[in-house]
């Protein structure tokens with residue numbers, strides 16, 4: 312009996328492993344993969360290289376702050392630039408501040424990058440700092456602080472790194488800060504602001520045709536030839552551009568569509584697989600995005616999802632949505648007036664037993680949520696109500712609502728402070 316059972320399992324495993332797949336190399340389709348060529352970012356690459364160019368003449372370049380919505384290629388572009396280390400006569404340290412989220416952790420990571428001995432734990436902050444200053448003598452060091460808004464004591468960190476330049480002999484430390492929070496700048500001290508924002512760049516969301524090109528290029532190496540149909544690529548590009556211009560989302564959709572085709576043993580990826588994949592990908596994206604949001608941004612989103620599913624007098628502004636609160640047939644959610652949403656946010660706070668934040672914070676939350684591609688906003692032209700902002704969800708409210716309710720009730724939200732109180 313045991314042997315028969317084992318043989319059955321073994322045969323099934325064999326069958327699964329020997330099944331032909333339409334993927335040639337799944338890794339290259341992963342959102343973590345950094346491609347050799349970055350399409351449609353030549354201008355950004357050139358601008359950054361131009362700003363960093365003084366290092367090739369042993370002069371300290373200006374610091375750069377890069378911001379843009381999620382999936383607009385900020386991390387990929389900066390990692391691409393690290394390849395020019397020799398030409399720039401500079402050495403780079405890349406720090407993912409989502410992981411290294413304090414002054415100490417950042418400095419430890421930078422120290423470890425350059426000085427092997429610092430790999431051991433237990434060194435004090437001042438020891439690491441002094442070793443780094445000594446190491447930097449005669450060198451141009453470029454520290455990339457990706458998702459810099461995650462660093463709890465970011466003002467102290469920037470002050471310390473800035474001050475190090477007075478102590479480094481014949482060398483310097485330049486910072487490239489990256490964030491998708493527009494309101495981050497407002498939270499900084501004036502001194503940090505002037506040290507980080509010597510040069511500023513914005514990465515625009517990708518258009519449908521740019522996403523199409525990125526997907527096309529990637530599918531050439533990720534899939535077997537002629538697997539992904541042109542119409543499927545166009546559909547993914549259109550969906551992604553319409554929601555947020557996010558290349559990561561587009562790639563996720565592509566890989567999921569490939570998996571759907573594989574599971575059905577199809578030889579091609581068509582619009583139908585994209586449509587099926589869209590449902591799965593949205594849930595993944597929503598859960599990931601929502602779980603790291605500060606509490607009040609989650610409450611605000613919940614308010615918007617409630618309005619969207621419950622109805623409103625302005626719901627028809629979504630264009631095509633028949634009747635109050637009805638989402639359009641193609642899944643695009645309707646727009647709501649800013650004042651109306653604030654009221655709903657206040658009600659939701661009340662229902663959850665939380666103190667609502669002021670209208671000023673509310674506007675900042677909106678800006679952050681837009682940068683994350685979770686909502687989108689348009690200004691109305693002057694009408695009976697004067698100028699106002701219209702806001703809509705970029706994701707399906709019916710799916711978002713239970714995720715937010717769960718997150719807020721089991722306290723995930725409390726785990727991430729936005730420092731705004």
Ligand SMILES: Nc1ncnc2c1ncn2[C@@H]1O[C@H](COP(=O)(O)OP(=O)(O)OP(=O)(O)O)[C@@H](O)[C@H]1O
Nearest residue numbers: 342344349350381382383384385386387491558559
């Ligand atoms: N121009 C591009 N050409 C090819 N692939 C790209 C391009 N831009 C982005 N990608 C791909 O999209 C994914 C997301 O890009 P990236 O991580 O650089 O975005 P980001 O702006 O840093 O987003 P976030 O703000 O969420 O960190 C990566 O898999 C990357 O390979």
Ligand SMILES: [Mg+2]
Nearest residue numbers: 385386387457
């Ligand atoms: Mg990034």
